[in-house]
Amino acid sequence: MVTIHHLERSRSDRIIWLCEELGIEYDIVQHQRDPDTMRASETLWAINPLGKSPVIEHQGQVIFESGAIIEYLLSAFDSNGLRPAAGSKAYIDYLQWLHAPEATMTLPILMPMLCGAMGIESELMPLFADNETQTLYRYLEAELAQRDYIAGDHFSAADIMLSYTLMMAQSLAATGPDAVFTPYPSINAYLDRLKARKAYQAASVKF
Numbered sequence: 684m685v686t687i688h689h690l691e692r693s694r695s696d697r698i699i700w701l702c703e704e705l706g707i708e709y710d711i712v713q714h715q716r717d718p719d720t721m722r723a724s725e726t727l728w729a730i731n732p733l734g735k736s737p738v739i740e741h742q743g744q745v746i747f748e749s750g751a752i753i754e755y756l757l758s759a760f761d762s763n764g765l766r767p768a769a770g771s772k773a774y775i776d777y778l779q780w781l782h783a784p785e786a787t788m789t790l791p792i793l794m795p796m797l798c799g800a801m802g803i804e805s806e807l808m809p810l811f812a813d814n815e816t817q818t819l820y821r822y823l824e825a826e827l828a829q830r831d832y833i834a835g836d837h838f839s840a841a842d843i844m845l846s847y848t849l850m851m852a853q854s855l856a857a858t859g860p861d862a863v864f865t866p867y868p869s870i871n872a873y874l875d876r877l878k879a880r881k882a883y884q885a886a887s888v889k890f
């Protein structure tokens with residue numbers, strides 16, 4: 684049994700979705716955000732000294748960081764085809780898009796929301812954040828125009844990592860969620876394809 688420490692509106696959505704895809708038995712411990720600061724409650728800090736979600740507990744181990752948890756679960760259980768074979772072209776795409784969402788994409792996507800919340804007006808927004816996100820979206824649009832999933836013709840765990848970040852960009856957009864990918868029809872179609880998956884739908888009622 685895997686225990687998922689789930690913070691409302693957070694990256695732990697990825698782990699619930701992965702467990703549904705893999706057919707893993709799991710339970711959810713729910714943690715709340717402070718309604719004023721949106722920071723995680725003390726209950727989460729008690730599990731993860733960094734106070735971040737997701738965190739899982741499995742066989743006496745506590746594991747944080749969504750990409751690491753995904754890699755751990757794919758190795759600990761039958762990966763059900765969600766990790767392409769090492770050495771294949773798909774594996775390289777898989778690795779890149781397993782890591783790029785947290786390592787490269789999140790900062791420019793979150794920056795406008797964080798600066799807004801802190802009352803900071805900065806020219807970094809158009810110079811850095813907007814340029815970075817549009818470069819990423821243009822690249823993804825070109826890639827997803829050629830294939831259904833980010834690592835090729837088959838759904839993989841990299842799609843879970845990536846699509847969460849794209850959906851987060853939609854949910855944070857000042858212009859509203861629908862406007863973000865209007866210029867990027869292949870990204871929109873990709874997100875619709877993923878949301879139609881049974882495992883996503885089963886997970887999303889628990890998000």
Ligand SMILES: N[C@@H](CCC(=O)N[C@@H](CS)C(=O)NCC(=O)O)C(=O)O
Pocket residue numbers: 690692693694695721722723734735736737747748749750785
């Ligand atoms: N890179 C980490 C990011 C973890 C993270 O920032 N989680 C956010 C929720 S999406 C969080 O726990 N925020 C609560 C807080 O900072 O108080 C991961 O992918 O797990």
